[in-house]
Structure formats: C-alpha cells, structure tokens
Amino acid sequence: MGGLSVLPSVLLVGPQGSRPDLGAAIKEVGLKGPVALITAGWQERESDDQALIAELGVEAVNLKLHARAEQLFAADSELSKAHVERQTRLKQLHDVYRIRLDHAFESARAISVRQLDAQMLSEERQVSVEVLRYLDLDHLERSRSTHREFEQLYQPARRKEVMRHRDELRRLIEPTTAVVVAGGHVASLLYRLKLFDVLSLTGPRSWVAAAAGAMALTERIYLFHDFAPHGTGVAEVLDEGLGLVKDLVVLPDPRHRLKVDDREGISRFVRRVAPATCTAMDDGARVFVEDGRVTRAKALRLAPEGEGHVGWKT
Amino acid sequence: MSAPRAIDTLKAGPHTTEAVDAFLAAHKFPLVEGPAITFIYRGVAEAVHLKHWVFGLPSSQSLERVEGTNLWYLTLELPAASRVEYKLEVVRGGHGEWMQDPLNPAQARDPFGANSVAHGEGYSVPAWSHHDPESRPGKMDELIVEGRTFGRRSVGLYIPARFRRTRRYPLLIVHDGHDYMSYASLGPILDNLMHRLEIPEVIVCLTSSPDRLAEYANDLRHAIWLTDELVPTLEKALPLDPRPQARCLMGASFGAVAALSTAWRRPGFYGRLLLQSGSFAFTDIGQRNHRGPLFDPVVRFMNEFRARPVAVAERVFVSCGMYESLIYENRSLVPMLRGTGMDVRFVEARDGHNWENWRDRLREGLSWLFPGPFLMVYE
Numbered sequence: 271m272g273g274l275s276v277l278p279s280v281l282l283v284g285p286q287g288s289r290p291d292l293g294a295a296i297k298e299v300g301l302k303g304p305v306a307l308i309t310a311g312w313q314e315r316e317s318d319d320q321a322l323i324a325e326l327g328v329e330a331v332n333l334k335l336h337a338r339a340e341q342l343f344a345a346d347s348e349l350s351k352a353h354v355e356r357q358t359r360l361k362q363l364h365d366v367y368r369i370r371l372d373h374a375f376e377s378a379r380a381i382s383v384r385q386l387d388a389q390m391l392s393e394e395r396q397v398s399v400e401v402l403r404y405l406d407l408d409h410l411e412r413s414r415s416t417h418r419e420f421e422q423l424y425q426p427a428r429r430k431e432v433m434r435h436r437d438e439l440r441r442l443i444e445p446t447t448a449v450v451v452a453g454g455h456v457a458s459l460l461y462r463l464k465l466f467d468v469l470s471l472t473g474p475r476s477w478v479a480a481a482a483g484a485m486a487l488t489e490r491i492y493l494f495h496d497f498a499p500h501g502t503g504v505a506e507v508l509d510e511g512l513g514l515v516k517d518l519v520v521l522p523d524p525r526h527r528l529k530v531d532d533r534e535g536i537s538r539f540v541r542r543v544a545p546a547t548c549t550a551m552d553d554g555a556r557v558f559v560e561d562g563r564v565t566r567a568k569a570l571r572l573a574p575e576g577e578g579h580v581g582w583k584t
Numbered sequence: 585m586s587a588p589r590a591i592d593t594l595k596a597g598p599h600t601t602e603a604v605d606a607f608l609a610a611h612k613f614p615l616v617e618g619p620a621i622t623f624i625y626r627g628v629a630e631a632v633h634l635k636h637w638v639f640g641l642p643s644s645q646s647l648e649r650v651e652g653t654n655l656w657y658l659t660l661e662l663p664a665a666s667r668v669e670y671k672l673e674v675v676r677g678g679h680g681e682w683m684q685d686p687l688n689p690a691q692a693r694d695p696f697g698a699n700s701v702a703h704g705e706g707y708s709v710p711a712w713s714h715h716d717p718e719s720r721p722g723k724m725d726e727l728i729v730e731g732r733t734f735g736r737r738s739v740g741l742y743i744p745a746r747f748r749r750t751r752r753y754p755l756l757i758v759h760d761g762h763d764y765m766s767y768a769s770l771g772p773i774l775d776n777l778m779h780r781l782e783i784p785e786v787i788v789c790l791t792s793s794p795d796r797l798a799e800y801a802n803d804l805r806h807a808i809w810l811t812d813e814l815v816p817t818l819e820k821a822l823p824l825d826p827r828p829q830a831r832c833l834m835g836a837s838f839g840a841v842a843a844l845s846t847a848w849r850r851p852g853f854y855g856r857l858l859l860q861s862g863s864f865a866f867t868d869i870g871q872r873n874h875r876g877p878l879f880d881p882v883v884r885f886m887n888e889f890r891a892r893p894v895a896v897a898e899r900v901f902v903s904c905g906m907y908e909s910l911i912y913e914n915r916s917l918v919p920m921l922r923g924t925g926m927d928v929r930f931v932e933a934r935d936g937h938n939w940e941n942w943r944d945r946l947r948e949g950l951s952w953l954f955p956g957p958f959l960m961v962y963e
Contacts, residue, residue, distance in 0.1 A: 482961070495959050499777075
C-alpha cells in the first residue's frame with residue numbers, strides 16, 4: 271500500500287447510470303479538487319469524460335490509464351505479448367473454475383431440496399457453501415500465482431516505458447487532493463490500475479469510487495448478474511482488488527442485477543464470502559471507509575439469513 | 585365460472601350480417617382467450633381447413649360454419665407461450681386453395697413464402713430481435729473463397745460496428761447464414777446482443793450451399809471446405825482468435841447436422857456448436873429411417889455417432905421445438921452429448937420447425953456459447 275501505515279479515506283458510491291451523483295458525493299466529503307480522474311473502465315471511451323467532469327463540479331485531470339496501456343503495449347512488444355499470454359491463461363483458468371462452479375452450484379441446489387431432517391439439511395447446506403468457498407479461494411490462488419509469475423519474469427515496474435508513464439502519472443497526481451474512479455469494465459480497470467501501480471503514486475489522498483471503481487478498491491471482486499440472458503447466473507470471483515477496503519464485497523446496481531427476494535441465493539452468497547460483509551449498492555448508496563474499515567454506510571447490507579438491511583454503522 | 589368465449593356468444597345470438605360484422609370489428613384474430621385460440625374465416629366456401637405443422641395434432645382440422653352465416657371457426661386449446669405457423673385451406677368448387685389468414689396480419693416468412701402466425705397467451709416477439717436505433721449496426725461484406733473442393737464460392741460477412749484490426753475476434757460460422765439474416769433477424773440480433781454486452785464482438789461468416797441436402801448430410805467435402813479452406817481464408821483476411829473456444833459452428837435442421845458432423849470429423853477444432861432443430865435421424869435397428877432416402881447419409885452418421893459418441897467441442901447449445909417431430913431425435917441426442925463430457929445446454933420451445941423458433945432461441949444460445957462482457961461491466 272505504498273508504505274502507508276494508515277490507509278486513505280475512501281468513499282464508495284453506487285451506480286452512475288440513471289442518476290449520476292459522484293459530484294454530490296465529492297461535496298458531501300468536502301473535497302475541493304483538483305482530483306485525479308480514472309475512467310479506464312470505459313475502455314476506448316475513456317476520454318469521453320466531459321459530462322462526468324462537469325458533474326464532478328471540481329477541476330479534474332484524467333489519468334487516461336487505458337490509452338497509456340495501449341501506448342505501452344505498442345512500444346513494448348515483449349510486455350504486450352506477455353500480457354496477452356497472461357490474459358489467455360487467466361481466461362482458461364476462469365473457464366475451468368466456471369465449470370466447477372456451475373457443477374458445485376447444481377449440487378448445492380439438488381441437495382437443498384432433499385428430504386432431510388432440518389439439522390442435516392443445515393449441515394449439508396454449509397458443506398455446499400464450503401465447496402463454493404474452496405473453489406473461489408483456489409481460483410484466486412491460481413490467478414495470484416499467474417500474476418506473480420508475470421511480475422517475476424517481466425518485471426513491469428522496471429521497464430522503461432512503464433517507468434516513463436509512471437513519471438508522468440506522478441506529475442499529474444502531485445497537485446491533486448483526491449482520486450476519483452468511475453465504473454465500467456471492472457477487469458479492464460483493475461488491470462490498468464495494477465499495471466501502473468497507481469496506488470503507490472497516490473499516497474494518503476482520499477478515494478471516491480463508483481460501481482466497478484468501488485469493486486476494484488476492495489480485496490476481492492465478485493462478478494454477478496441474476497438476470498443473465500441464459501438463465502440465472504452464478505456469482506464468480508474475478509480477482510483480488512487493490513485492497514483499500516477490507517472485508518467488504520461490493521455488489522453495485524442490485525435493482526438490475528440481483529434477485530433481492532431470493533433469500534436462499536442471497537444467504538448462500540453471504541455465507542460464501544464471509545467473514546466479509548456483503549453490500550448491495552443502488553442509486554445514491556454510500557459506504558464510508560477509514561483505514562480500510564467501513565465506518566458507516568447508506569447501502570443495503572445483505573445478511574446471512576438472506577435479508578437486506580439498509581445502512582449500518584460499525 | 586369462466587366467461588363464455590366470444591365465438592359462443594356469437595353463436596348464441598342472432599346470426600345476422602350485422603352481428604358478424606360487429607364480432608369481426610370487436611376482436612383481433614386469431615382470437616386468444618386464455619388457453620383457447622379461435623381461428624376465423626369469413627367467406628363463401630364448401631369447407632375450410634386449418635393447416636399447420638404442429639407435431640402431435642392432426643395437421644388438417646376443419647373449421648365449422650356458424651349456422652346461417654359465412655363465418656367459419658375452429659377453437660383449439662394451445663398451451664401458454666405457444667407459437668404456431670399455419671395456413672387456411674378454403675375449398676370452393678371442389679378445389680382447395682391454401683392461403684394466409686386474411687384476418688391475421690402476423691406473418692412469418694421463409695424461403696418458401698410466408699405463413700400466418702398464431703401466438704398463444706404469454707408469447708411475444710422478443711424485444712431484442714427488433715432493430716434498436718441505439719445499437720450500432722454491423723457492417724455486411726462479402727468474401728470470395730477459392731477452394732479445391734467447391735471451386736469459387738462467396739460467403740457473407742458480418743463485421744461488428746466497433747471493429748478494430750488490433751483486436752482478435754471470435755468466429756461464428758452460420759450454415760444457411762443468408763436465410764438466418766432474412767428470416768431469423770440475425771443482423772439486428774447480433775447488433776443488439778453486442779450493444780447490450782450479452783455477447784462479445786464476433787465476426788460472423790454466412791455460408792449458403794447450392795446443394796445443402798447433399799452437402800450438409802455428413803459430406804466429407806463440406807467438412808474439408810469449412811475447416812481446411814474457409815477458416816484458413818477467413819483467418820488470413822481477418823483478425824480472428826485462433827483458439828477452438830473462439831470458433832463456433834451453427835446451423836438449423838440439416839445445417840445442424842452439417843455443424844455436428846463437421847465438428848465430429850475434426851474434434852477439438854471447433855470449440856462451440858449451436859444446433860437448432862437438428863435433423864438427427866437415426867435407427868435403432870436397420871439402416872432406413874421412416875423419413876426416407878434423403879436422410880440415409882444422416883442416419884449412417886448418427887448411428888455411428890450414437891454407437892461411439894465422442895466429445896467434439898467444449899460447449900454445445902441444442903434447441904428444438906416441441907411441436908416438431910424432430911423433438912424425439914433431439915431429446916434423445918442430448919444425454920448422449922452430455923455423456924461425452926461436453927458442456928451441453930438444451931432448450932425446448934413451444935414452437936415448430938421454422939425460422940422464428942430459431943430466431944427466438946438465439947439470445948440464449950449465443951450468450952451461453954459466447955458470454956459477453958455484461959458480467960464485467962458495472963456503470
């Protein structure tokens with residue numbers, strides 16, 4: 271964490287699709303700007319940031335991490351090739367994980383409707399959850415190992431082009447007071463944040479992050495969509511995030527993505543990610559974080575019983 | 585007690601021209617009332633028949649005349665979410681004329697013309713199959729393939745709207761692709777599913793055969809042409825992802841046989857298969873299926889495959905209509921495919937052997953075979 275003994279303040283915000291409120295969030299925490307803006311989750315549309323900057327209401331400088339990564343790969347073919355190979359490997363790992371996950375989920379569902387006595391059913395349900403937890407952890411470990419191998423072999427931080435971009439980023443970030451991260455494609459955003467090790471450049475600055483941006487700041491990112499076009503989706507772990515927010519799993523836009531009345535499904539997921547707290551963040555949601563821990567929240571906290579509780583304080 | 589059906593009310597009332605006029609003006613036809621669907625024809629005739637292709641029901645059913653009028657009717661019970669294509673046969677002077685239902689504007693086109701369409705309660709044409717002005721349309725192109733097998737052949741190409749040479753794209757090869765575009769709304773569906781992030785951006789190759797019944801029936805020449813001539817030509821011309829999981833063969837009816845048999849001849853080359861209402865005829869004893877000699881090569885292939893089923897791809901999406909006779913063959917094939925270890929998804933629909941059935945299953949099939957980034961995007 272850039273050698274920081276205390277993690278920076280973080281404000282997590284809900285989705286920005288229908289009612290953008292990043293600007294309101296910035297006002298709420300009294301940030302004056304200028305801010306470093308990250309829209310890498312928008313990928314090729316990264317520079318279409320005029321409306322967002324206007325909405326923020328403070329001066330902002332876009333770090334353009336997506337475009338930088340494109341430039342970097344164009345200039346450093348060895349790194350580019352290695353990056354593609356790593357992504358291919360991650361996709362293959364993910365495919366295999368997904369097959370196991372689907373089958374484990376089907377087993378869990380089949381066992382949950384067996385005519386067993388209550389105690390045994392409860393125990394078996396817990397075993398089903400443990401199987402899912404094991405698959406998640408195993409997948410994370412395999413992904414971690416792939417990243418480690420990439421880092422050791424290619425040492426991106428010591429490569430000329432990466433260093434050049436990091437110098438530029440340092441200069442851009444230097445006058446800013448906070449970092450603002452928009453949503454979008456969470457994997458694209460996460461890998462670019464990591465590629466340039468942005469966290470080591472931002473020091474104690476506060477972070478305000480929405481949707482995919484909020485997910486990227488947590489320790490563990492889960493992908494989910496209960497209304498997948500080919501039937502109910504099973505949530506899956508993507509990778510480790512930046513870890514600025516501890517023990518929290520962020521699920522943005524539950525109104526469109528989560529069957530909140532599926533208590534069995536919610537309960538299974540909450541127990542699967544425990545001891546992390548699971549929060550569903552809809553329009554207007556806020557989660558305030560100090561030194562990695564949630565201090566208060568205006569968001570739906572999902573409980574092990576499958577219910578949602580609005581807002582909480584620790 | 586349920587409300588009387590509109591046709592019963594008409595029958596009970598005065599059988600006048602005015603009453604029939606009022607009845608026709610008050611309703612849309614065919615008339616759907618819960619599970620009951622009433623087909624109507626008005627006109628002078630000796631007999632009127634409903635002609636449809638619903639396997640399991642008599643393919644010709646007579647309409648009755650409301651006494652003292654020229655109004656003909658037939659009420660059927662149709663399960664919810666059903667979709668039925670039909671024509672009316674109107675008999676005059678001893679001669680039957682097949683026609684679309686003059687009272688029903690809903691039609692489905694196919695290479696042979698058009699049929700009228702009846703929708704059971706709960707069915708609606710999927711919104712994602714309509715043109716959406718927010719979805720950027722892909723670009724259509726054509727490519728000439730010079731091959732040793734069939735000489736010079738032209739294939740259609742669908743290139744996604746945001747195509748970039750620096751990216752690698754999955755490849756979807758569609759048997760009877762031009763018909764899929766014309767009759768199953770494939771173009772708008774691809775535009776929409778990509779726009780909604782439900783499938784990734786894919787390059788689609790549309791093939792059509794001048795002799796599909798021969799070439800699609802497990803013909804070695806077709807498999808060689810696809811795998812050794814078409815795909816390499818496409819890979820030279822376009823930035824395609826060369827991994828098997830990024831290659832999909834798709835087809836309906838005999839096209840599905842072509843897709844499965846081509847993959848079977850080169851296991852592992854195609855990682856994805858989308859098989860719709862496959863004509864997977866087989867025999868448990870003997871070599872001749874009741875469907876006739878046209879199916880003989882299919883029967884030989886299917887019997888061989890069924891005797892020694894092997895994994896030919898990673899993921900296979902199979903769909904079939906419950907109202908087509910091929911449901912038996914498709915239901916029978918699915919456990920066999922699953923037994924090989926392939927990841928198989930099977931979907932049945934209350935529909936027949938037609939293009940709109942195949943259209944309606946495309947979202948589920950394509951998004952399962954090629955999941956788009958919707959799971960990754962949180963705005």
